[in-house]
Amino acid sequence: MKEGKSRKRRQRIRQKMCVENNRRISYTDLNENARRKPIVMGKRVQKVLKRDWQLLVLCALPVLYFIVFHYIPMYGVQIAFKDFKATDGIWGSAWVGFKHFRRFFASSQFVSLIKNTLGLSLLQILLGFPVPIILAIMLNQVKNQRFRKFAQSILYCPHFISIVVLAGMLYIFLSPRNGIVNTIIKMLGGEAIFFLGEAKYFKLTFVISGIWQNAGWSAIIYIAALAGISPDLYEAAQVDGANKWQRIRHIDIPGIMPTIIMMLIMEIGKVMSLGFQKAYLLQNAQNLSASEIISTYIYKVGMLDAQYSYSAAVNLFNNVINIILLVTFNKLAKKLTDNSLW
Numbered sequence: 001m002k003e004g005k006s007r008k009r010r011q012r013i014r015q016k017m018c019v020e021n022n023r024r025i026s027y028t029d030l031n032e033n034a035r036r037k038p039i040v041m042g043k044r045v046q047k048v049l050k051r052d053w054q055l056l057v058l059c060a061l062p063v064l065y066f067i068v069f070h071y072i073p074m075y076g077v078q079i080a081f082k083d084f085k086a087t088d089g090i091w092g093s094a095w096v097g098f099k100h101f102r103r104f105f106a107s108s109q110f111v112s113l114i115k116n117t118l119g120l121s122l123l124q125i126l127l128g129f130p131v132p133i134i135l136a137i138m139l140n141q142v143k144n145q146r147f148r149k150f151a152q153s154i155l156y157c158p159h160f161i162s163i164v165v166l167a168g169m170l171y172i173f174l175s176p177r178n179g180i181v182n183t184i185i186k187m188l189g190g191e192a193i194f195f196l197g198e199a200k201y202f203k204l205t206f207v208i209s210g211i212w213q214n215a216g217w218s219a220i221i222y223i224a225a226l227a228g229i230s231p232d233l234y235e236a237a238q239v240d241g242a243n244k245w246q247r248i249r250h251i252d253i254p255g256i257m258p259t260i261i262m263m264l265i266m267e268i269g270k271v272m273s274l275g276f277q278k279a280y281l282l283q284n285a286q287n288l289s290a291s292e293i294i295s296t297y298i299y300k301v302g303m304l305d306a307q308y309s310y311s312a313a314v315n316l317f318n319n320v321i322n323i324i325l326l327v328t329f330n331k332l333a334k335k336l337t338d339n340s341l342w
Contacts, residue, residue, distance in 0.1 A: 080313040093309075100313035109297065117293040120279075121271040124207050129267060131215040133260060136222030137252055141244060152223075155216025167281035170209055171196065196282055199290035206282065206291075221263065222256055229255040261339045269326030272318045294318050 049056070075090075080100060082093040104110060135155065142148040161169075173179050176192040186192060195201045229251060237247050276295035283291040294314065302311025334340035 077312065077316060079309050080316045082309055084309040084312075096309075100310045101317060103310065104314050104317065109292070112289070113292065113294050113297055116290060117272055117274055117295075120203055120206060120293060121274050123203055124210060124274075125264075125267050125271075127207055128211045128215065129264065131211050132218035133222055133256070135215060135219040136226060136256075137248055139219070139223060140226045140252065141248075152216070155219065157216075158213045159217035161213060163275075163277040164281065166209060166213060167278065170205065170282065174205065194286075196284065197286040199287045202282070202287045202290040206278065210278070221259060225256040225259040226252060257337070258339045261333050261337055262341060265326065265329050265333055265341055268329045269322055271325055272321050 079090055079093065081095060081097055082090070083096045083099075084090065084093045088094075139148055139151060142151070174181050174195040176182050176194045176197075181195070182192040193201065195205050233251050233255075234247060237251060242250070272294060274293050274295060276299060279291055279293050280296050280299065283296060295318075298311045298315050298318075301307045301314070330340045330342065
């Protein structure tokens with residue numbers, strides 16, 4: 001009995017010693033790993049810098065551009081909360097809190113500005129967003145390479161026309177006297193319409209001209225996405241007897257769906273940031289009730305009336321709404337489709 005007890009004690013002692021030795025070994029390994037980590041990381045960084053320094057220099061230029069021209073100027077956003085005066089400077093101007101925001105919300109133009117901006121943006125997404133997708137799918141079905149390149153060139157060209165030139169073209173083509181559009185309307189027995197002089201026609205004129213100018217250029221992204229679809233899928237579909245419409249429905253559209261969702265999120269993220277130039281150039285006293293949007297209003301109160309703090313507050317409100325929309329729809333897209341920007 002005594003020998004049996006002594007053996008058990010010896011076994012327990014040995015087990016304890018083994019456990020303690022293992023702990024010591026593990027602690028020393030952890031300490032060594034902790035010491036080695038910074039050295040290994042430093043070597044990896046040096047290796048990457050030596051190997052890819054040209055790429056890093058190339059990436060540094062756009063990063064530097066964004067820092068200098070986009071992030072550093074954000075320092076001036078604080079004037080939205082101050083009564084800014086050029087003589088006092090940014091720091092010397094009096095702090096007024098949300099005074100300018102309350103003024104904008106209480107303004108008689110607040111509702112009409114939001115209504116016009118959202119109305120134009122949503123109409124642009126509703127009518128304009130599907131057009132590049134349709135163009136890309138149609139061009140993808142063309143087998144004749146010469147005709148395809150010719151069609152792409154014709155569709156891309158309007159993108160390079162200046163907004164100023166486009167506005168001039170619209171005034172000429174839509175002129176109620178001798179514009180080509182009204183000439184056709186008169187030939188068909190109708191009456192001339194002053195498209196840019198009536199508020200009810202402004203939104204359609206704005207959106208349709210934008211589609212004509214940008215649809216072909218925007219289709220490039222979807223053409224690239226279609227080019228990434230495996231040819232094996234088309235061959236398998238042909239073997240199964242699928243026609244063109246079935247191939248488009250079951251191969252093309254699902255294949256570019258992640259791209260469509262990402263582009264849609266980006267479009268929704270700039271709903272409130274409608275282009276200033278075109279709206280301002282097409283604006284006149286007769287269509288002002290439909291053409292006055294937030295960006296043109298900011299230009300007028302900020303640059304023309306020198307109300308810098310008030311215009312900064314309106315612009316900040318505009319950007320905050322855009323960020324909220326972008327984050328919200330990105331989360332929604334991730335939850336519903338598992339595709340998102342981040």
